[in-house]
Amino acid sequence: MSIHNAYLTQVADIMRDLFDEHTGPITEATTARDIAQWDSLSHVRFMALVEQEFGIRFTTAEVQTFTNLGSLIDALIKRKS
């Protein structure tokens, strides 16, 4: 599995726990609009969980841009490499 896919799986796992009512697919094309529970409130919690899981911190500017999964995964790869 590529790093990309491994991270996607890891993040999707967190999302299944956090957005537990969402039963649809989670792919890198998934955005906040696809998941009813993913609102601005839960977004902050989501970011905190990802930061905790990967042991990193996002910047103030980044945090708001990660409402689609692809950009989040890209940033994670950049941060971890």
Added chain:
Amino acid sequence: MTDFPWRKPLDDDWGAQIAEIEATLSAGGVPDYARTKALANQRLGMREQLKVERLAARMRGRGQQGFTPFKIGLLGSRTLSYLAAPLAAAGLARGLMVEVQEAPYNSVARFAFSAPTFFEGALDAVLVVLDESALGRAPRLLDAAAEDEALRQATSLVDAIAAAARSRNGCPVIVATQPPPLQIAAADIATPGSAARFNLRVNMMLADGAAEGRWLLWDQAALAAWVGLERWLDPISFHAAKVPFNVQMCPLAADNIAGILAAMKGKAARALVLDLDNTLWGGVIGDDGIGGIRLGQNSPEGEAFVAFQNFVLSLRDRGAVLAVCSKNDEAVARMPFANHPDMILREQHFAVFQANWNDKATNISSIAQALNLGLESLAYVDDNPAERERVRQELPLVATIEVGEDPSFFIERIARSGVFQHLALNADDLARASSYESFARAADIRTQLGNYDDYLRSLEMQMTISPFDAVGRPRIVQLVNKSNQFNLTTRRYNEEDIRKMQEGADVFGWQVRLDDRFAQHGMIGVVIVRERAAEWEIDSWLQSCRVLERGVEQCMMNTLFTAASAAKVERVVARYIPTDRNQMVADFYTRFGFEVTKRHEDSSVEFLCPVPAYKPKPVFIETNLNL
């Protein structure tokens, strides 16, 4: 690293156990109280935390299921939304079913000064977390008068919030202290008008208000100091979502707050059960002997045990009852207490001393019986992980604290667990430990004397009965809300209700205190009576189980009927409402000669006794009436 070092490490099959509880819920069943509580009270990682939050949400609204309900409103000058789910989860770990209502964002001033109803109905508390945006700030550096004025305004805001909560929701507020702002210079706190100085003064104002009983405190500043401001604060999520502290800290904050809620509901521990070898001293007294155990100046480890003993003694000073539970020969186990020069704790500090070779769970059960306390009122400290595990399995309701094996960390683990959390102390609290010790001592005398009347006489008891007053009110509220066993109706009233009774025309309340030659027991009974034309109705009758079988209730009932007769009342009516805890008073009224007048479908029973028909009971208590 865990944020919850005092909790049990996560079970290997934690996930499977939670899944079972979820399956029980899905099948419409009621999950086991002790088991659910124990699972929520482990070292949850972030994913487990989410699962417990979800479980709490599922359980809410399906009845109490053994948990004590607690309705809380959240009012913040920033968003407290992230606390809601963690509070419900933390509640489960402390035996509470927390139901959270949030005020809309930025509604502090409206709540305080206009009259919106953010929160529906009566609550148990409103948690108030304010920052500079609500409390204000000193406007100019070096302007001390302006700083004083800003502090006055902050004080009146908090007072107004407390008054609003009291009148609209019939509950106290819990106000958060503020973590300190970053200092630009070391002299900041010495500089009038600086944010750091204002923060100190606001926190002191909040502490003083709490000491005067105007509100309760959540010491956020102390928790933040422990964690470290670098972790506690998160400027990014503050700017992104106006979260007052790091979202990752919410489970810890929620647990800290839940400790206060548990104390409000009388669910804090009242007794500490201690192992001896390697818990109070290093080494094994039976093997190493009095000269061989490590205690005191000779080693860092010995110093750590001395520090721990001092801490245990300070818990006793706050009213915690101490008990020993050790696998030892009793004479050997007592040796250090009598003969070791560096022992801080002495035999007279302990209400119960259980040193034998029985199973610890069995011994702890009998300690609970000897002290007349429920298992949930006990905390247990033992350096041995196997003993801890055994006690957790056998007695999951006992608060077994994960103290670890290094005595240097015992104090921290116990203090941070919050199991001895308490509200502002009153004099009765301070006397409690010695009162339990005298209970155990009195039990000794009782076996020697044989004749029970002689025993009661030998106690030289004095009872004082007074109407409700402001001084007694905190303890009255405490008794009304935490007495379960000797409680005929289990009706709970908050401070505001009790205050109204004190002033009400058609209701009165009595507070009953008892002293004997061993101890001042403090307030041990409360009676609330509703007055109608020719009839008195006993609304509430409850007593502390510290002083059972002393003739206390006989003395109180005699007094009640004497008063009823003097007031030309024709009859006294009463009611018994059964719960799963108050079986011991099911025949309370029939023992006094009341007749049953009605049995209700919910098993509650109504009683009546005509005043002239009451036959006074013999008592061995001298009564002082302040009525």
